[in-house]
Amino acid sequence: xxxxxxxxxxxxxxxxxxxxxxxxxxxxxxxxxxxxxxxxxxxxxxxxxxxxxxxxxxxxxxxxxxxxxxxxxxxxxxxxxxxxxxxxxxxxxxxxxxxxxxxxxxxxxxxxxxxxxxxxxxxxxxxxxxxxxxxxxxxxxxxxxxxxxxxxxxxxxxxxxxxxxxxxxxxxxxxxxxxxxxxxxxxxxxxxxxxxxxxxxxxxxxxxxxxxxxxxxxxxxxxxxxxxxxxxxxxxxxxxxxxxxxx
Amino acid sequence: xxxxxxxxxxxxxxxxxxxxxxxxxxxxxxxxxxxxxxxxxxxxxxxxxxxxxxxxxxxxxxxxxxxxxxxxxxxxxxxxxxxxxxxxxxxxxxxxxxxxxxxxxxxxxxxxxxxxxxxxxxxxxxxxxxxxxxxxxxxxxxxxxxxxxxxxxxxxxxxxxxxxxxxxxxxxxxxxxxxxxxxxxxxxxxxxxxxxxxxxxxxxxxxxxxxxxxxxxxx
Numbered sequence: 001x002x003x004x005x006x007x008x009x010x011x012x013x014x015x016x017x018x019x020x021x022x023x024x025x026x027x028x029x030x031x032x033x034x035x036x037x038x039x040x041x042x043x044x045x046x047x048x049x050x051x052x053x054x055x056x057x058x059x060x061x062x063x064x065x066x067x068x069x070x071x072x073x074x075x076x077x078x079x080x081x082x083x084x085x086x087x088x089x090x091x092x093x094x095x096x097x098x099x100x101x102x103x104x105x106x107x108x109x110x111x112x113x114x115x116x117x118x119x120x121x122x123x124x125x126x127x128x129x130x131x132x133x134x135x136x137x138x139x140x141x142x143x144x145x146x147x148x149x150x151x152x153x154x155x156x157x158x159x160x161x162x163x164x165x166x167x168x169x170x171x172x173x174x175x176x177x178x179x180x181x182x183x184x185x186x187x188x189x190x191x192x193x194x195x196x197x198x199x200x201x202x203x204x205x206x207x208x209x210x211x212x213x214x215x216x217x218x219x220x221x222x223x224x225x226x227x228x229x230x231x232x233x234x235x236x237x238x239x240x241x242x243x244x245x246x247x
Numbered sequence: 248x249x250x251x252x253x254x255x256x257x258x259x260x261x262x263x264x265x266x267x268x269x270x271x272x273x274x275x276x277x278x279x280x281x282x283x284x285x286x287x288x289x290x291x292x293x294x295x296x297x298x299x300x301x302x303x304x305x306x307x308x309x310x311x312x313x314x315x316x317x318x319x320x321x322x323x324x325x326x327x328x329x330x331x332x333x334x335x336x337x338x339x340x341x342x343x344x345x346x347x348x349x350x351x352x353x354x355x356x357x358x359x360x361x362x363x364x365x366x367x368x369x370x371x372x373x374x375x376x377x378x379x380x381x382x383x384x385x386x387x388x389x390x391x392x393x394x395x396x397x398x399x400x401x402x403x404x405x406x407x408x409x410x411x412x413x414x415x416x417x418x419x420x421x422x423x424x425x426x427x428x429x430x431x432x433x434x435x436x437x438x439x440x441x442x443x444x445x446x447x448x449x450x451x452x453x454x455x456x457x458x459x460x461x462x463x464x465x466x
Contacts, residue, residue: 176420
């Protein structure tokens, strides 16, 4: 069965499709989250080196991964929107940004909570921490640029350009920070020297990663639906929805 | 075409000298504030000097970005430039280079004097000048993207710093790093090569992004 992709490129039909998809992903997210947290807190054994504090990885690692994935996905959507002038792609990019920024902040926050008992300090200028912080700045730049522009078409395109420039820069920034860190003979402790994990810990972490994916998809779809409604509020189909009392 | 636009922007800058001088004095003042805030300990200042000079150069170059397109935008020249049959990328490359000549080059020339205030040895001063010479054009080119995107927006000045400063970080790291490497007695060739690489990449890619941003902003 061939799916007619063009049909769902229209905000009106995507609005309905997203509405059907949200419950599915929400249920998956809650189910996986419950499973992941259960494994994380009750099944996984206490680490002999790090004690109970290691359990932060069940939140921290998925958040850090999501923060990076979401930036790339956001830039992809923004690029598609810029190249093909599809409104929905740009709306997706706008919808992804707050979730990405949230995960970046969460990764930094849980990282510093873990750093205090492990390293004895809330923050070290480690290469990973620094580049994660810069990623947060990039998200904030993207969102504040879009927020400052009143015309949505211009906001989409301007945001797309800055997202693409950011995506070219991310590897450069990442390697710069890494080399800078080794030059400075920085933190004596490193995140990279984590002990190899027991398989049950890995399972718990992977479940949490999938839970984060499902959560992101559900929240982003929800947000893109709001954006669609906001931008299409003058159209006939939104008026139709309102008349039916579906809003 | 490229030289024409550089010549034009330089002429405009010469007619309004105060703009150039403001940026330069901002640079000097920021650099001079640091000894007052951290104390006149010479050993401390010497290790901090490359970083301070570079951060000040970043801020000074960013501060003058607002002027890059705004006056042309206000009097309609920019619109004519967009309509002209010439390549917009070349035009904006010329404007970015003119911005560098007006703001970057004075900073490069001023840096040794400030370095002496911080008691940098002579060869470190040379490396500082070399790194600024390679790095400041990159700042102008990347900054122009931010300036083009925020053209005509409310609060564009603060927004530009949010957009542009994270992208300046690699230049800062290797610019200041070159001087520090030299002072530590290590070879600084790698740092300068990387700065050169940034310059070449941004010379190729930035004009294209600036032109696209201007088209978006002028729609």
